[in-house]
Amino acid sequence: MLVSKNKGTSLLRSSEKRSLLRFLALYFILVTMILLLLGIFYYQSQEKLMFSNQRTILSNYANRQVKALKQLHSNFPHRTIYPRSIKYRSAIYDIEGNEIFSLLKHDNIRFDKEIYRVGNSIQFLKTLDDYYLGTKYLFIEVDEDKSWYKETMSNILAFGTLTLIVLIIFGLFFVSIFLRPMRNSIMLLDDFIKDTTHELNTPISAILANIEMMDTSVMSPRNAKRLSRINIAAKTVSHLYQDLTYLTLSHNRESKDEWIDMKQLIGDRVEYFAILAGSKKITFELDLKESAIFIDGVKIARVLDNLISNAIKYNKRNGKIFITLRKSYLQVQDTGIGIKSKKVQDIFERYTRFNSSEGGFGIGLNIVKSIIDEYNLQISVESVIDVGTTIRIDFTKGTLDG
Amino acid sequence: MVKKVVLLGAFCITMLGAEEVQNVYERNCIPCHRYAPASLEKLFMVYLKTYSGELSLKGALKAFLKNPTESDSLMNNTFIENFSVKDKTTLTDKELDEAIDTYWELYDVRKKLK
Known part of the structure; x- marks a missing residue:
């Protein structure tokens, strides 16, 4: 059977590799989560900023609409055309939450938030003190300008990726610092074994060669048994020697x-x-x-x-x-x-x-x-x-x- | 003679029919408010501006009609000084509800806004 060789060997032990990979995975997850959280906070702050800007504009629209409603209320029913604008859409609801009139694109309105996003629109809620035409709640709706979203997301992606790369480089640097003492102790042991191995070769070869040459047939059974024990011990040492030789030298052979x-x-x-x-x-x-x-x-x-x-x-x-x-x-x-x-x-x-x-x-x-x-x-x-x-x-x- | 009897019969039926067509609101509200300075429609808009919703408006109106007081009245002081607060209604609860429902249906802005 022909077998293909895999020369991809590493200086690290597999347990070290496992520890390294676990640490890196944990570090990566932790860093990603922190960056994700920061990204979410940044996104929320940008969203708040956008809502704050929109609130001023929509509040002006709402005041304009209230004036128009007041006028319509006093002229009702001689004038019945609901006031409209090209800049925004609006809707009026009574105190019980029932629709009086609506020009909104999205009907899933909310009475519990002043400003919020619905689909691609932003809706603003104004509560009236005088209920013109029965209006307690006035909703103003405009199409959302997505430019802030694109800018925020591209900032998050760019800065997030850059920070992630920098932190991973830091992580690898820390890992190499942590692993250095462990690797040093293994290298010390390897060096010790390597040095000892050199000194074992000649005596073991001499013992084994002489045992092979000895004629057991002329020995007493007791001596033959002793020789056999020496043979076993020498072979055990020889086996160990060969393992150590392989480990320290044959990797490069x-x-x-x-x-x-x-x-x-x-x-x-x-x-x-x-x-x-x-x-x-x-x-x-x-x-x-x-x-x-x-x-x-x-x-x-x-x-x-x-x-x-x-x-x-x-x-x-x-x-x-x-x-x-x-x-x-x-x-x-x-x-x-x-x-x-x-x-x-x-x-x-x-x-x-x-x-x-x-x-x-x-x-x-x-x-x-x-x-x-x-x-x-x-x-x-x-x-x-x-x-x-x-x-x-x-x-x-x-x-x-x- | 027969012709006279037929004509009299037709007149009586018409009169009786006309009486039946008039509802509680028309019978009990319109006659008095016809001579009041503020029309029922104007009063409705005042109520609407104050109470907003259908249930709120109907509830407030019913309570006022059953026990009209100066403090609950939405009319201004000059009006009250000149005309005083109206008397308590003599209608039953059922009749009152019916009259108020008719009033709401008649002037509800939802149906008129365009």
Whole structure:
């Protein structure tokens, strides 16, 4: 199977990214809400200003209309033509709110507000003391001049956007300040591991090479058992060394992708870990079908080693490890202590361990995840406390070999 | 002779019909106000200017007609000095309502404004 690589890696841990994104989202929402509120206040103040200007004009119209009504009242019924103007429309209502006469465009009048907007019109209410023609309420209506609205909205949009951009830049600056101590401590740990790793290489290689050369057939069973323990310990250190080397150095190394026979690779790695598994009386049950993927051999070996190593480390004595290989997926299942469901999502974080009683730096699954992400593979974890953990890798992307 | 009887009969029927056509307002209001210096129409406009709405106007008018006082009268002092306040109505509530409704219908400005 050919897998496409995703080189989009970042210096930030995913938990840092999550925190950063949460902070930014919260900050963005907060800033937007504050700006929205300011925008609303600004809009309301502009609207008030417009109403204030209109009130003066409409009040003059209303006074003019009252005079005309007074004249009509005294001449009624000899003159019955309701006074009209080209500048405004008007309506008269009696004390009980019943219409006497109306020229308004919008009939949904309000008796509780002096000036208000209805559709595209502004209506002004004047209450009369002398009820000419029975008029208690006089309404004056004019078409609204929308120029203030356009100007206000464009001001809100322009200043709002500009302020938002400035505040987001400030937010990013603050985030970088807040994250600096956290990043420094991680870099310090990385540097320490990197420096230590260099010093581990030669002694581990020497121990492993000498163990391989020793002839166990001439040893007493007790010595052979001791040698086996030394072998296990050396391999554990070797495994840790390889993880640390990968973590500190291999990120910058150019990948050498090739077709990897997964069945053969799993067989090799199981054999490599057989002694370690044997020390806890753990047995492997393999169900392997032919499968090949196009990937860097070192990287897929790191994935397998870490999955098997964890399955041994967190398994019970006399436990089992089931490894299933199909053309499109690989599954490693153990009969171990399991992981709490709320912790499952954090297991791929660097320096996170399932159980503090076990040794290690908590970097194995972080390496697995980084390789899985680099090749766009899918990984899923299912775990039940005291039953075991199942990790499955799907080779869903790319094309099948042949 | 027969012709005379028929003519007399026709006259009586016409007179009786004319009596029936006149409503409470026409029978009880117009006869007195015909000789008053302020017409009923002018009085209506004064009431309208003071009370504005139909219910308010009718209510105030009814209360005044049932118990007319100088303080409740809308007429000016000169008018009252010359003509005094009118007497209490002798009409029943129902008749009074009917007369006031007719008065309102007759001079309601809503129907006349153009």
